[in-house]
Amino acid sequence: MARESTCRFAILGMLCREPMSGYDLRSAIERSVGHFWQESYGNLYPTLERMAEERLVELEPEERSPGGRVRKVYRVTAAGRTALAEWLRRPVLPHVERNELLLKLFFGARVGPADSLAQVERSRAEAEALLAALRLIDEDVRHSRKDDPEFAYWYLSIRAGLLGLEAHLRWCDEAREALERLKPATGSTKKRGAR
Template structure:
């Protein structure tokens, strides 16, 4: 069975908030759901065009930039709202996460603990940065949108991201400790071999 193109549902959800251009959609996705959902320009624009042809979105207006470029601003149609609501009610399709860090760690014995330790340390730094950004987003949403009826739903997704990153950081601590111990054991073994033990 072909995997469903969920890009259209991210677009529909964003356009339910307000009319936007393709560029505006990309920015809105990055600012709001970007910690767990990303779309590329390469996928976003063709999907928007297809959705317009299917009557899910419609051209709201055209905006002219100072540079002379025309930006199409789209709005969701009644059919688009119906399709989004139908999709929101369907069960979530299970997926297996593709995690390159874990794949490299699984085979890390082929190169030694130092390389794996470097991967974990980079992942830790990235997670710390993302956690800081997510905390700021959470604070900003609560401060600026405290009366918005969708705030509890937004908070649930942000909270999942916060807890996931906090768990990842705890795992990084354990992984670093294990890999440092392995590196120390390896160094001690090499030293013993050099000393003829």
């Protein structure tokens, strides 16, 4: 069975909060669920159009910007709310995460520990920056949104992000130590697997 695109459900969930344009949707996704879910404009707009054809969303009356440009603002329909609720109740399909860093490390013997260590260090720096940003979001949500009825649900995703990044940083430290231990043993230029 083909995997159903979850883009439509991310859009429906956001539009249940308030009507938005495609640009607003992308910004809302980046600000709220961006640490674990992202959508490109290239996917967002065609999906919105298909959803409008399926009557899951509808356009609000046209709005013109100060420059005279028409701004398309979408809102969720009753059918869209029903589709979202049905999807939310379905079990999550198992998936294998595609992790380019782990793939590169798996084949790291082809380039040696220094290059692999550089990959780990870059990943660590990115994770530290993401963790700092997510901690700011965590602080904001816990202090300014605690009374929102959706708070407990938002907070679960924030905690998963924080704990996942903290675990990744611990793994980076272990990987660094392991790769550092391999450095002295690289006197040979012979490549493994070459016959």
